[in-house]
Amino acid sequence: MKANVQALTKQEQLNFLLTNRIPRRWLTLFMGWFSQIHSPLLTQLSIKIWQLFAEDLRLQDAKKQSFNSLGECFTRQLKDGLRPIDQRAEIISSPCDAIVGACGRVEGSKVFQAKGFPYDLSELIPDARIAQQYRNGLFVTLRLKSSMYHRFHAPVDCQVKQVNYISGDTWNVNPIALKRVEKLFCLNERAVVELKLDTPQASITLVPVAAILVASMKFHFLPQVLDLRYKGANIISCDARFQKGQEMGYFQHGSTIIVFASEHYQLCADIEEGRPIKMGQALLQGHPFEHVTSSMPDAAA
Template structure:
């Protein structure tokens, strides 16, 4: 038992060093360039190498599998009907395929990235109004592994009139780093997407967080990618309407989305840390709205 724990500790140490004690921004820029090289032969070779580190990579649900580039694979669409959207009116669905990380009730304005590693909402979201809106609400951290489907979707019927982009670092957001780097999410590149719902007793906010090898988010309602090369305004006006389950954008590789909700919401029954969840499955329930 002691030997197994020692080996696990060594593995975590190596993982942390390989993914964080490196020139993160330079490597991320290189990966962005490399992933867009259009060569089916190079892509097939890259996928074989990728599978050595992501044995759970499953492309059976992909709309097509003849990828011209790694970027084409990372941002793959799924076959029609591959995901079922929970249509109940009082349900907020997961915006992405993910592993559930820390989740639960917000303690005033304090949230946890990992046990013993708290941060304040205001350190993640630079908007005083939003900070107070989610006081004593609830949150769910959704980690997209590199092997997962990377597109994200509207968790409710909603509209978006502004996206706030916050430039930052590109730390890995895997569990090893989350247990070692304080306020990691607050350090990384991220976007704040407040959702306006036509009929609701509360509100939802999505905070997609970029990471090493990623640091690039594409929102369909914006003309430019949000990445390390972006030099535009931090507050970007837009005008977009979505039905629950409709695609909003994608990550280039895999990362994290933190979902914030007001105090009328609760975690969906059975939802817990470490659980795998698919886009469209119940994430939160509105206690002030009845189900249809």
Template sequence: MKTRRWRDALLQQEDLNFLLTNRVPRMALTRFMGWFSKLRNPWVRDASIAVWRLFTELDLSDSKKMHFDSLHDCFTRELKPGARSVDGDPDVLASPCDAIVGACGAVDGTRVFQAKGFPYEAAELFGDAQAFEPFRDGCYVTLRLTSSMYHRFHAPHDSRVERVTYLSGDTWNVNPIALKRVERLFCRNERALVEARLLGSDHRIALVPVAAILVASLRLHCLDLLLHLGYRGPKRIDCTADYRKGDEMGWFEHGSTIIVFAPAGFSLSPGIAPGRQIRMGQALMTLPRAASTASTASGG
């Protein structure tokens, strides 16, 4: 209990937190962690998980397995069957991941917020103003995955991924302290734009997984490659991959953020507000009624 109080007091010191997680060689530490976390040494694995537990509320009770080959194996763990239930309502866009809700709401033209008083241009986040046009005056939700959370993410609705765009960048921490201090943080960091179309509808959705310090690798099932700091392949990758709501789409190598965008006419589901903890599969947004009716009529 004393250790937990000491840890919480330390983490609440904003200046120290920001210094320790940002005023360091972020890229070098991120590359090191990518290597270190994959070491298959029982002593390294056990010591690393013990330290991880010291600084987070790590809960492995819903993990598919309890014995891990490495720290990375624990980070990217799968869940037990039935550990999450997915909202089956065709009117609902489900949360793609376990997360804490950050800034969210209506898109003001192309402007959204990373924190109160810190706006940014979503077109810059996308890296392409034209790609953002379907989401002008739409709806968005920022979902922050803490390091102890389940790190895989899933399809919010029956959908077809049509394109992935990789955008290289920095690895600033994406915790609330950094979001209140670093302008346009999400636009600075390593990220990917995943563009999809709802099956049976003309509506598009977009997921923007954003990397952070210690995490700059992203695995997507629709691509036969790993997106990471050393990636030198094509930035824009066209693909065709169909998913049913709740199907696994990929995972982070650690924890970070996913920003979900939907077009005008979508709205936040009841209770979605900054600070709320949400689980994968729970209601995140509500579709326009006409869109969900068309999807149901077409059979997906």
């Protein structure tokens, strides 16, 4: 048993060194460039190599089966009907396919990325008004593996008025790194997306966190791609409305979305650390409230 533990520790150390103690920014910029090369043959070869390390890569679920670039494969759409949305009014659905990471109550303003590794809400969310809404609230960390469906969707009917993009590092966000790098989510590239709901007592905010290799996120309601090359304003104004389950954007590689909810919500019964979840499945539940009733134009237009 002791030998197995030691072997696992050495394996984790090697994983951490290979994915973090490297020129992270340079490798991320390179991978961003490489993933956009349009070459069906190179893409096919890259996918075959990728499948050697990702046995759970399910390209048969994709709308299209051939890709002109690796980036097209990363950001693939799924066949219609594969992700039914839980439409119950009291349910906040998962915005993405993911593995559930640390989750539970925010202790005052303290959140945990892993056991023994806390960070303060203000360190992750620089807007004091937004951060204050989640004191003693609820959080769920959703980790998107590189092999997963990379698009994220509205977990509830909502409106988005602005995105706060925070430039940062590109640490790996896997559990091995989360146990070794303090306040990792507060160090990485990320965006704060407050979802305006049609009720004063409820509040939901998504914090997509980018990671190594392709630290890039695209919101359909913003003209620019948010990545290491972005040099624009941190606060980006917009006016987009979404129906529950409507696509909001995508990552260009696996990453993480942290979902924050006001204190009257609770985790659904089967949500626990290490459990997989699909986009559209029940994530949080709270008191039933009215859906946004105004017209919901397609925000991707």
